[in-house]
Amino acid sequence: MDTIANTVTLRKFMSHRYGVDLADYRALRDWSVRELAAFWGGLWEYFAIESPTPYEAVLKDGRMPGARWFEGAQVNYARQLLRHAEETGDSPAIVFRNERMHREGHSYELSWSELARRSAAFGAELQAMGVRRGDRVAAYLPNIPETVIAFLGCASIGAIWSLCAPDMGVATVRDRFAQIEPKVLIACDGAVYGGKVHDRRELVGKLLSSLPSVESLVVVPNLERAGGPSVPSVRAPELETWTGRVSNWDACVRSAEGASPEWLPFDHPLWIVYSSGTTGLPKPIVHGHGGVMLEMLKFHAFHLNLGPTATTGDRFHWYSSTGWVMWNVQISALLLGTTICLYDGHPTFPRADTLWSYASQVGATFLGAGAAYFAMCMKEGFSPRDVDISKLKALGATGSPLAVEVYEWGYREVREGIWWAVVAGGTDLASAFLAGTPELPTVPGEMQGCALAADVEAWSEDGTPLVDEVGELVCKQPMPSMPLMFWGDPEHRRYIDSYFDVFPGRWRHGDWLRIAPSGGAVIFGRSDATLNRHGHRLGTSELYRVVEAVPEVLDSLVVDLEYLGRPSYMPLFVALRPGVELDSALRETLRQRIREGVSPRFVPDDILQVPEIPRTLTGKKQELPVKKLLLGRALTDVVNRDACANPAAFDWFVEFAQRRR
Numbered sequence: 001m002d003t004i005a006n007t008v009t010l011r012k013f014m015s016h017r018y019g020v021d022l023a024d025y026r027a028l029r030d031w032s033v034r035e036l037a038a039f040w041g042g043l044w045e046y047f048a049i050e051s052p053t054p055y056e057a058v059l060k061d062g063r064m065p066g067a068r069w070f071e072g073a074q075v076n077y078a079r080q081l082l083r084h085a086e087e088t089g090d091s092p093a094i095v096f097r098n099e100r101m102h103r104e105g106h107s108y109e110l111s112w113s114e115l116a117r118r119s120a121a122f123g124a125e126l127q128a129m130g131v132r133r134g135d136r137v138a139a140y141l142p143n144i145p146e147t148v149i150a151f152l153g154c155a156s157i158g159a160i161w162s163l164c165a166p167d168m169g170v171a172t173v174r175d176r177f178a179q180i181e182p183k184v185l186i187a188c189d190g191a192v193y194g195g196k197v198h199d200r201r202e203l204v205g206k207l208l209s210s211l212p213s214v215e216s217l218v219v220v221p222n223l224e225r226a227g228g229p230s231v232p233s234v235r236a237p238e239l240e241t242w243t244g245r246v247s248n249w250d251a252c253v254r255s256a257e258g259a260s261p262e263w264l265p266f267d268h269p270l271w272i273v274y275s276s277g278t279t280g281l282p283k284p285i286v287h288g289h290g291g292v293m294l295e296m297l298k299f300h301a302f303h304l305n306l307g308p309t310a311t312t313g314d315r316f317h318w319y320s321s322t323g324w325v326m327w328n329v330q331i332s333a334l335l336l337g338t339t340i341c342l343y344d345g346h347p348t349f350p351r352a353d354t355l356w357s358y359a360s361q362v363g364a365t366f367l368g369a370g371a372a373y374f375a376m377c378m379k380e381g382f383s384p385r386d387v388d389i390s391k392l393k394a395l396g397a398t399g400s401p402l403a404v405e406v407y408e409w410g411y412r413e414v415r416e417g418i419w420w421a422v423v424a425g426g427t428d429l430a431s432a433f434l435a436g437t438p439e440l441p442t443v444p445g446e447m448q449g450c451a452l453a454a455d456v457e458a459w460s461e462d463g464t465p466l467v468d469e470v471g472e473l474v475c476k477q478p479m480p481s482m483p484l485m486f487w488g489d490p491e492h493r494r495y496i497d498s499y500f501d502v503f504p505g506r507w508r509h510g511d512w513l514r515i516a517p518s519g520g521a522v523i524f525g526r527s528d529a530t531l532n533r534h535g536h537r538l539g540t541s542e543l544y545r546v547v548e549a550v551p552e553v554l555d556s557l558v559v560d561l562e563y564l565g566r567p568s569y570m571p572l573f574v575a576l577r578p579g580v581e582l583d584s585a586l587r588e589t590l591r592q593r594i595r596e597g598v599s600p601r602f603v604p605d606d607i608l609q610v611p612e613i614p615r616t617l618t619g620k621k622q623e624l625p626v627k628k629l630l631l632g633r634a635l636t637d638v639v640n641r642d643a644c645a646n647p648a649a650f651d652w653f654v655e656f657a658q659r660r661r
Helices: 006-018 025-034 036-046 077-082 099-104 112-128 145-156 170-180 201-210 237-241 289-303 325-336 354-362 371-379 404-413 493-499 540-547 584-597 623-630 647-660
Strands: 059-061 092-098 108-111 136-140 160-164 184-188 190-193 196-199 216-220 245-248 269-275 283-288 315-318 339-344 366-370 394-398 419-422 424-426 431-435 456-459 471-475 507-515 521-526 531-533 536-538 553-558 571-576 606-609
Touching (some): 006 036, 006 289, 025 036, 036 059, 036 289, 077 112, 077 145, 092 099, 092 145, 092 354, 099 190, 099 354, 112 145, 136 145, 145 160, 145 325, 160 170, 170 201, 170 283, 170 584, 201 216, 201 237, 269 289, 283 289, 289 431, 315 354, 339 354, 354 366, 366 371, 371 394, 371 404, 456 507, 540 553, 540 584, 553 623, 571 584, 584 606, 623 647
Parallel strands (some): 136 160, 136 184, 160 269, 184 216, 216 245, 394 419
Antiparallel strands (some): 092 108, 190 196, 269 283, 507 521, 531 536, 553 571
16 A cells, blocks of 8 residues: 555654553554543644643643643644745645636646735735634635635634535525624635536625625635636625625735734634534534644544655645535645645536546545545446546545445455545534544445544443444543534533533534444444535524425425435425425425525435424424434334324324335
């Protein structure tokens, strides 16, 4: 295998630093969990983290939630990342293509020195707009270099970044950004996907009218660069009448002078990402500079086996939209000095080999994507051997379980023995609970093991650790990138309810997990009612708001059935007004409302009419019991009928489950 096991170097460092015998990865991982503070203190030293002041203790309080890491230290994610500009200024930090550029066979490269200069210039421009430490900056941008520059400029001055993808509808974006009250909105004028150019100016105008906190708008020109079919000029009345400051992106990054990255407390908020629960608005999850920085350095170096491009030649690509946390993960490879390769567009447009030919032409050594993408390649009978992929060292996958057949397809069609770096974590953590290393053998169908310093087990409902049985994914000790808080949740009630309500003091992630006796692990999908469409998660309440706004719909319920390696199946059940039947026209209306109001990613596989939606005595929809019922559990095992407001509503679902089986 053409890889260098970075964990060998780490084991030697830790053995020398702490005088312990760490013969292999398993020994290192066991020690990292047993000696949590020693591991993270050693990692701080290993990566030469800069701080003008010493930290008092690595972990002062290990409670969950509320762990206190590296108190007294001062850091800055952007400062740590942009250190590489001093060493490799003229080499590329970012290699970029969109659909048009790929058709024409050329890339745009942004050097480390230009990345540093433009980020500093944009940080200074934000300060000129009145942005101060702790203010929120919201972005509505695709996967382009400007998004990375804007983020680093924001982080450098201590403002808090938040990002949504331009394929998300107005209501979906508004429900996120309105909670955090951003001072500045950075938005593109358009985006391209699958050969279709989408003018977003009217949508941006509607966003501004629903975000009264925004004082300044920065417009990033992307329509012309995107190419594709011509689009008519869109009049946006809200933009024409908006009285705030409007700036053009090019003017914001023109200056040769810029803001120097500020020293910030270790737990100063870096970004707000969104992972939705089953009720209420999306959860605005706040992660800190120091925690994300350390976790990402660990993850990229020791679980994706990346290194500085100047010495390893690594070029890292993980296909993602900006609405998925894997965008945050991809740009964090810059912390190691690794060149990142960004692609903005559809992975199979106009040809099935688009992503593979892109990886080949930009010299990517690591190609990552959602597990569903690789499964699609296999099902379509596509062979990446048709393009030159000789530089690829590894394939990465996440977002949903990767089937045994897909591993074998990779060995057969990509390269015999290629390393599958399959990982599982999530938006909530901004890191991985389960990951891999070239030091361990790969068993098709399994992730190689638990990540370093991730004290993960599978638990039964009564809190008993399980081996070789499916249980709840539970993390017993804190990790530095666990959320600082949820925005707008001052007493942490929503935070506690999201992760610590089932097993107090222990993080319950909401995934089904089996850990094999060998240490390998398999994720079987969500154990709660959150929708997971190939890594993009959404709270059911967001979909209900759109569906139930249709006059014919009285009530609705949606579940995502992803378990034990089965393909994801997401049915939507609707109870309609008396006399209304679910015909093809109404089905299409519902699908279109979901496409426009939520995202095309969450259009259900089926829409089915039911007599009524089962609810609890307190009025909550019975999503999880319905999900378990459709996964094969008996009704008596999944619900107490005495706790139901309308127990007869389950009769239809019982019959439906039997028909499906």
